[in-house]
Amino acid sequence: MSLFSQSFPPSPTYTEKDVPDLSGKVYLVTGGYSGVGLELCRVLYHKGGRVVIVGRSQESYEAAVEDIKSNPGETKDSKPGSLEFVKVDLVDLTTIKPAIEEFLTTTERLDVAWYNAGVMGPPVGSKTKQNYELQWGTNVVAHFALHSLLTPILTSTASSLSPGSVRAIWVSSIMHTRSPMPYGINFDDVNYASTPSVSSWLTYSQSKAGAVILADEYAKRSVANAPLTQDGKKNHVISISLNPGNLKTNLQRHGSKLQSFFVDWILYPQRNGGLTELYAGLAPETGAEEFNGGYVIPFGRKGKIATHVEKGLTEAGTGKILWEQLEKEVKPYL
Template sequence: MSLLSQMFPSSPAFTEKVIPELSGKARLCHYSLLLCLRVYLVTDGYSGVGLEVCRVLYHRGGQVIIVGQFQELYETAVKDIKSNPGRIADSKPGSLEWVKADLADLTTIHPAIEELLARIERLDVVWYNAGVMFPPVGSKTKQGYELQWGTNVVTHCALHKLLTSLLILTAASSPTGTVRAIWVSSIAHTRSPKPYGINFDDINYAETRRFSGAVLLADEYAKQSVAGAAKNHVISISVNPGNLKTNLSRLSNFLFDFILYPQRLGGLTELYGGLAPETGEEEFNGGYVIPFGRKGEIATYVKKGLIEAGTGKKLWDLLEEEVKPCICNRCEF
């Protein structure tokens, strides 16, 4: 029933109309009273669902940072976003910025984030949105990871390691539950390897091209964020944006169009995870959002793996070692 509910979701209740202004309030910044924009980061926010997320954030007054490789795609997205506020009336725009990083090359991540951290003093929500879906067999990142695994999971883990300190710092001076890390997954996690949702013997997808990496990382960071004295109030959530008509889709033909939805709805689902008051409740930390803006549950056997086999911690520890060269200032792969 949960699977059917995700494939045939109800209309969203969390829409552009209920998203408040994001421009922030006057607060003390560098020992002077300034208007500090709330800051939002979206990986690959210049196309697909990420574009829709950035559109709403910008027209609601947020400071929006897009991380991606191609400046021309960013510039095209800026024109689109600025000229088309979508369903937002009385728009009060914020700002749009670009950080260049090749999400398929870990050596570009540290310099990009180091440059970003020199420009911003807070980070309210990060959407690990970039996604590769069903790339040609044999596609790999610069470090030799299967392209889907390397981009969607390994790179986002590296980014999170570099952004964690700023997220924690922001949470310390923000309303509880408003600072969040959103890990974008998909309905494909319900078809990840059994018995526990991940095959550690084939972590680089030599044979199995199904995974639940994002939901495992979201759950594990949620556990870390509330552990003992280390409690930091950063909410960690995974999201299934839905089956959408985007440039990622390989199903767009007359046989499947009836289960594909406009990318705007996927954007609202991601925004629900990042901005809705109820998804910021501490008891939902580590939770899973389903289309189109509802609290859901991850696949039963994937959850069983988290509880019984510690799959989240095992994956986190494995990736922590993998990305160490990325977060060391002078290390190279």
Template structure:
């Protein structure tokens, strides 16, 4: 028991303060010409850097976001500055905008339909977009707690529309090559007790002065559960479904932290490329692929880590994951 506790503490410290070396970099990814990728939130931060790499590997990259203006700026940034190690490469992909607002579930079907009308495959989806610790009481267009509605329900509904296409793609692909990546965070440990998700009150309607950080933790625990449960739903299809903590990084996720919080973040956090490499590892590394295509929780900068033990036990020993999945089904049903 003591040794297991030491391992857990070391794992958590290593996740918070990862080594400077990276285990998986741009050069580890082969030419991806002909492959189709989706990156939500791909116009800024980690998503932008991930999209940059995919473009210079020849991928057809769909960037999901709210603003076509932001997308245009991202395209300019990507085309003017190659990904590291790709400066002399002649390979180029394409970048395409997919209009969606994850905090408005009524926009998801239109975005999915647009993608489905343009492609006949989807190799990897990175559900990367998110919001962190907004002002207390923030809601989505449908009245859900903003972080639960955006980080969990928006991606859950999008994935529901795209799952059949990924299963079709997996039929003609090597086992584990088609992947769905659910971006979580070390912040999932902040979720409400006992199991990090308050299934009976995910909107904190019965909590006075709800803490936005607890809400953030709940949403990121939700992403881990969705990765786990989705793997169960597509078991035998060859699709890999992983959750990933990309790292503590300089992105616009810190925009709600005030001027001093943002100044501190700029001093102590890493550049977004590191997070992109973590997500790249989750998408392309062979290391997480074994007899079990689920349950992998990827940590910086491309390693298999350990999710919160309480959450892990709930997923292993109870029908907790099924309850969370069914709750999401119920909440998105009016917009399906």
């Protein structure tokens, strides 16, 4: 029933008209120049936010700027903010630190980071520069490295603002329900190096389980590590994973024409995915404590993660295991 309702969801719950003036706030979106991320950035920009798009193509960024500036979408009374580009190629961990360090010299706050960029279904055997299976390396490892570099500014911004305003949003997918048994991650061989011909659907699904697991683990760490403010409070970053919905975007670029023919009719406009990400990052209700570590489903509702992934978190400690493994792996690049 839940899978059905995620595939054919009710209308978006949080839309442009619900978003307040975002002047003075800083937002970072990986993959913000296309698809779901583009729609999210459109709203953030026309509501006055400073929008930082992290991506690898200057050309795609410039096309997005033109598109966003000339088209406010459903935002009435646009109050333009600003757009900027931070060039990072998530397939190469060495590109993350220099670019993010430079960005960090330009800001004293970061209100929300959306870890949105992703790759799905590349040719079997595709790898990152550091030899990770492409989807694991891009969707999980690189975002973990990026998040490690952003954690201090997210933490300090959270400690100076009202509870629930600062958030880290990890973009997953309904496909995380198809991730490897028993707990979502094949810890023995996360890159499937010993079975390289494994379906890229399985490895994509595993990467999307990674997003859910990291969101849950960071939710706990963010509470535990929140600094005590001068007035004795401990405001922490809220961490949420989400399924943006099944959407018409470039994500299917590696699929065949035949696949597109059969799948297209169940896909929704990419704006709906943008609104789901907006709900997770900005809606007042998702800033509540019960959403920390939670999972948002299309197009802006609280959902439940897959039972086997949940079991891994609660019975096998997969959050801690994955976090510590990634910490070791990305350390040379931070």
